[in-house]
Amino acid sequence: MTWQETLKSIPGWELKDGYAMVDGVPVKQEVDKEAEMETEIREQEGMDDEEMDEKMEAVERLEEIKGEMLELLGEARELVRRYGDEVVYARAKGYWLAHVETALTRDHMYLGSSMYTMEDSINELAGREPEEG
Secondary structure: OOHHHHHHOOOOEEEEOOEEEEOOEEEEOOOOHHHHHHHHHHHHHOOOHHHHHHHHHHHHHHHHHHHHHHHHHHHHHHHHHHHOOHHHHHHHHHOHHHHHHHHHOOOOOOOOOOOOOHHHHHHHHOOOOOOOO
16 A cells, blocks of 8 residues: 555545645655646546546556557567568568557657557546657
8 A cells, every 4th residue: 555545544634735744744745746646636527536546546557558568569579570571570560560559659669659649648547747749
């Protein structure tokens, strides 16, 4: 359990001026950005704690899925490289491998980029600033 989850279970906790407080007493001098964003999202969207927890779990799961997809893409790349000739590998790398990877993340080896990636969706759901493309 994180310290934020522990705080949420304590009656009288609140986030005030960037500090985690219990009955007006600071318990941690610096609150990490994610906890601050969670509070902002909760306030903006009118979410209760349970709804916010579900949303953050969805964000975590999406991050896991993205990672799994990138791992599988790497495996597919290696299989094509290993068992295909240079032309097959070059075509795969230049087309479908590039399209899939650039649709998932901005962290890739290609010159181009997707207008909107899976990573962008995850960041928006989590209340993070979008990355510049």
